[in-house]
């Protein structure tokens with residue numbers, strides 16, 4: 001299969017490979033897998049609790065070149081965005097950017113799922129805090 | 142005169158016009174060759190969908206039918222019959238290849254039953270807008286954790302080897318990893334066989350449950366065989 005130049009670039013120089021401290025409340029971890037091919041991807045974010053901006057993103061992917069490129073690109077894109085903004089990223093954006101062929105679309109889906117899972121994990125960890133804030137607001141009214 | 146299969150749709154024979162199941166390569170009435178039937182692979186061999194198959198019997202039936210539809214026999218037949226013998230031969234080969242392999246057979250049957258399983262990476266099934274996506278929660282979290290962890294360990298060993306590390310412990314630990322993955326694979330296959338039996342003998346509810354379990358086992362199997370492939374590669378390097 002011929003990979004696009006962008007895929008090859010991300011594959012050869014993956015951005016943001018690594019890991020963040022899973023136990024930190026500021027860190028959200030998403031671990032997802034594509035059962036079609038047996039690939040796994042871990043994507044982590046560190047969110048600024050004040051601004052909700054994703055300040056750091058790391059990934060580790062055991063999978064094909066497109067999955068590595070998709071997750072590498074995903075970490076680049078979510079860095080500097082707010083959590084809500086990051087949720088808006090669609091796998092189709094990744095497909096377009098990397099020119100993925102149809103058989104490789106599920107690799108981009110994996111990256112989108114990983115972003116959502118990481119944010120979901122972070123929200124779950126900080127759910128209590130958010131509710132407390134909401135309660136405060138409600139009381140103030 | 143012939144067994145009616147649920148999955149088969151009756152159609153009229155092109156030659157004698159008598160209706161028969163759309164699952165047979167030859168008309169049961171006039172014995173003329175038929176266009177490739179639209180029934181499932183099992184019905185081509187006159188079988189109900191089943192996971193535990195009598196493989197020698199299947200092979201025997203395959204050879205018998207192959208001889209019957211062989212294009213050589215239709216060299217002097219009409220244009221249609223000649224085409225059908227080619228198409229039927231191709232269908233018969235596909236059906237046999239799918240059914241004789243235990244994993245392909247299981248995946249095929251699960252798909253027949255409407256289960257969503259890989260590795261269906263075909264362009265038609267992968268909708269570009271992602272609407273058609275598979276349920277991401279299908280892979281259990283603990284399996285992902287385990288697979289990820291195993292991959293990490295394996296990578297560490299490979300890195301160490303690449304750095305030319307002459308750690309005497311490396312080779313044995315790789316071999317141990319391989320044995321472990323192989324063992325896990327064997328376990329999955331044993332569990333699959335148990336589910337085959339549940340499916341073959343169960344009622345609709347038991348079948349549905351077995352189907353779900355098998356989808357999970359096949360997912361697990363795919364992850365494990367990737368690991369086996371990677372560790373074997375590393376050992377061979």
Ligand code: FES
Pocket residue numbers: 034036037038039063064065066067104106107110
């Ligand atoms: S082939 Fe499955 S993630 Fe790329």
Ligand SMILES: [Zn+2]
Pocket residue numbers: 154155156157158159168169170171172173
């Ligand atoms: Zn007939």
